[in-house]
Amino acid sequence: MEKNAQKDIKKTKNSLKRFLKELPTEELLSLYSDFILQEKLLKELSRAEMEIERVLGKFWSDSVVENVEVYNLGGMCYKEKVPAVRMGREELAERKTLFYAEPFPENLSNEKKATVKEIVFRLIEVNNAELEVFEKLKPKSPLEDVIFKLIRESLLQHSRLLKELLTLL
Amino acid sequence: MGKVYNFQIPYYELVIPMVEPLVKKAAETEDKAAKSYTEGLAKIRGQGLKYTDTEAVVTRIAVDTIIHKHLMKAILEAQKELEKVRKGYEHVKEPMEIEPTKEQALLVKRFAEMHLDIERDMVETYKKMAEKMTHPLFKGLAEALVKNEEEHHRLLKKLIEKYEEM
Numbered sequence: 284m285e286k287n288a289q290k291d292i293k294k295t296k297n298s299l300k301r302f303l304k305e306l307p308t309e310e311l312l313s314l315y316s317d318f319i320l321q322e323k324l325l326k327e328l329s330r331a332e333m334e335i336e337r338v339l340g341k342f343w344s345d346s347v348v349e350n351v352e353v354y355n356l357g358g359m360c361y362k363e364k365v366p367a368v369r370m371g372r373e374e375l376a377e378r379k380t381l382f383y384a385e386p387f388p389e390n391l392s393n394e395k396k397a398t399v400k401e402i403v404f405r406l407i408e409v410n411n412a413e414l415e416v417f418e419k420l421k422p423k424s425p426l427e428d429v430i431f432k433l434i435r436e437s438l439l440q441h442s443r444l445l446k447e448l449l450t451l452l
Numbered sequence: 453m454g455k456v457y458n459f460q461i462p463y464y465e466l467v468i469p470m471v472e473p474l475v476k477k478a479a480e481t482e483d484k485a486a487k488s489y490t491e492g493l494a495k496i497r498g499q500g501l502k503y504t505d506t507e508a509v510v511t512r513i514a515v516d517t518i519i520h521k522h523l524m525k526a527i528l529e530a531q532k533e534l535e536k537v538r539k540g541y542e543h544v545k546e547p548m549e550i551e552p553t554k555e556q557a558l559l560v561k562r563f564a565e566m567h568l569d570i571e572r573d574m575v576e577t578y579k580k581m582a583e584k585m586t587h588p589l590f591k592g593l594a595e596a597l598v599k600n601e602e603e604h605h606r607l608l609k610k611l612i613e614k615y616e617e618m
Contacts, residue, residue: 288577291570302563306556310611317600319533323526324593331522335515338490399506402492406510409488413520416478423472425603427527429596433589434520441513448509 292322320426400452407445414438471531479524486521489514519589552615561615564608571608575601 296318303311417435422428493510552560578601582594 288574288581291574291577295567295570298563298566302559305559306552308552308560310607311560314604314607315537316530316534317604319537320527320530321597321600323530323533324523324597327522327526327529328590328593331519334518334522338514338518339511399496402495403506406489406492406513409485410513413481413485413517416474416481420474420478421472423531426596426600429599430523430527430593433592433596434523437516437520437589441516444509444513448506452506 289322289325292318292325296322316424317426320424324430396452400449403445403449403452407442407449410438410441410445414442471528471535475524475528475531479521479528482517482521482524486514486517489517515587516589519587523589523593557615561612564611564615568605568608568612571601571605575605 296315299311299315299318303315414435417431417438420431422431489510493507493514496506496510575598578594578597582591582598585591585594
């Protein structure tokens, strides 16, 4: 699906470039800049998918997570085939019996508890640094504006999730 | 008129370097953050600890951050390319000052007509992507692309009307 869009963008971009040489108008320049961003976004989305597959493939091989939202990459991404993840899902039931753990055992030693807490604190710091940068970003186009808003929203949600996690620990 | 990119940036600002330093910083921050989250997960595992809540949260954030990183990379790369493109148009101080010849007006009109169909296809493609995607970031982006294409469609129609009169 995204391949078709990429083809269309390339075609339009090329003819726009020719027209811009003839007549550099505001409208054509604006259109051209949007197509440049669309082209880069589609390219990066495929790369994001590949990276997610690679990173999660590594962790999911022995994951204890049975969170559909996180686990179901096939549904999260627009790509139809995600073999590594499909395999992981099929094996989930079996793996669960092998790796199942309580959400957070009460009898856990203080030392281990502190280790996990320390890691979560560090991640909260990372999240704060992200939020700080995104607060300052100013969009140069309506499309950039939407993307910045989406990321900011997502970062705020991460902040809430990490703080909730901390209360569990 | 006298504005480029619909509303955000006045045309005179086009002479200012396009790549926004903060965008570069944000892209770098997301790159580091993505590494921190996956490393965080690895560290927890390294302690021999496997806890559902911790893994669910950190994994989810790691996935989102990888998407943030690539979105910012796309914006950064687009700004870099646009900066190069603009260098060729420095001589154009105010685009509305240009009075196109009849031939040029006809060219633009023909271009707009030719691309109306392509734009329609793109709207459909992005709509399908938006329907199919369930991850909030991917879905939100696909929806934004639908709106962006609809805006282009309107713009092309306006161009046709404008240059038809000439």
